[in-house]
Amino acid sequence: MYRGREAGTVRRSVPLRVLTYLAVVVGIGAVGAVVVAMTRDGEADTPLNVEAVGITTGGERVPLDEGSGDEFVPGTRVLADAADAETLAQEQRGWIEAADVPDLGPEYADLIETALLDLNTLTFDNGAAPAGLSPGWRHVWPRDAAMVAAALASVGHTVDATGVLLYLQDVQGDDGLFHARYLNDGSGGVPDDRGIQLDGTGWMLWAAGRVAAETPEPERGDFLEAVRPLVDSSTDAILRLIDNEDSLPPPSSDFWELEEGELTLGTAAPLLAGLESATEIYASLGEQPTAGRAADGAERLSDSIHKTFGPGGYPRYPGGSEPDASIAFLLPPMSSTAEPAVLDAWSDAVQEMERPAGGIAPGAGWREDGVSWTPHTAMYGLTMAAAGDDETALETLAWLDEHRTSRGTLPEKVLADGTPAQLAPLSWTAAVVVLTAVELTE
DSSP states (O other): OOOGGGOOOOOOOOOOOOOOOEEEEEEOSTTSEEEEEEOTTSOBOOOEEEOEEEEOGGGOEEEEOTTOOOOBOTTSSBBTTSTTHHHHHHHHHHHHHHSOOOOOOHHHHHHHHHHHHHHHHTSOTTSOOOSOSSTTTOSBOHHHHHHHHHHHHHTTOHHHHHHHHHHHHHHOOTTSOOBSOBOTTSSOOOSSSOOBOTHHHHHHHHHHHHHHHHSOHHHHHHHHHHTHHHHHHHHHHHHHHTOSTTOOOOOOOOTTOOOOSSOOHHHHHHHHHHHHHHHHHHHHTTOHHHHHHHHHHHHHHHHHHHHHHGGGTSOSSTTOSOOBGGGGGGSTTTSSOOOHHHHHHHHHHHHHHBOTTSOBOSBTTSOOSOOEEHHHHHHHHHHHHHTTOHHHHHHHHHHHHHTOOTTSOOOSEEOTTSOEEEESOOHHHHHHHHHHHHHHHO
């Protein structure tokens, strides 16, 4: 992986030696329990189960297996054999034309446009924005959906972004908290018993702030009125969670999708991002007392995070030594500030999480299977763009571009030999690519 300002030679891919396979079950990642084939050397040999998502007759979204012969209408994700292909294609072309597509030059144009097409394809009419469209991923995760909403708003599609937030507002619990993931039908139903994941509340508040900032002034009041239940409920929930002597939330599962017995930075950092966004939202509404409460909570939580996690270089667990990708959540554009110590810790962490193909793992303590995860790699590029390190951000986008599927989609994973794996597209990665491009052009 790229090393930011101290960039060195990118480690070359090492070939998979397909010798003896061992099937292992891992309870992490977007899908939870997944059976993964491993080589004798301990490197994953996960297949690419879904290579793309197409739009067929009536606007239905369908997953396409790797090697599928289905063809798209050029410049769209509409299947050429759909009965209403031309109408659907015109709609999607019009959507792209209406977007403020960031221009990073011809070498990045296809990457960005394809990411936008895939985001449009994976955002349903009811506002559901699933992580992907293979069986284990066709659900709405609040953290993934937050990235989608922010990305859509960043290119001017604030109406679609609002729809994503309203979908999550409708399924939010009365206590302001969110389950790990939801069914796409808007019923509020959940596909399993993963339970509540506290970071979702922070992510949705952060996304609301991002969409508010991108919404044109004449419509901003209507937007804030529409999402007011989400903003109020989420703010109150986070303030309750940190209403204790330590000003820290309780343990919760986070983006690692593991049961946790102690607090992780992956839970604390998104809640801080949420309170900072809430402060800005209430201040923009002229509601200073509520803005003050949110600001006070953000200050207390920030102080506690830096006191608790800072001495160890911001590891995943307090008192631990192994960092993970949640350090990115303490940096812009998630956080309102870029503390030098956090930037340094993030740079060090990326080196520890580097994988053979050039990307990074979710954490230094992640299993040694050689797999790069594109959402976390993309988050590195986003934070570098926000920090003004354009060179590293562009290098990261170039790496993602080089590891797309034959359909041009961004996969969730990249194996040690550089092969795309698991499923594509992944909405989180596509969204962060768009956000990075926008950061680089502002």
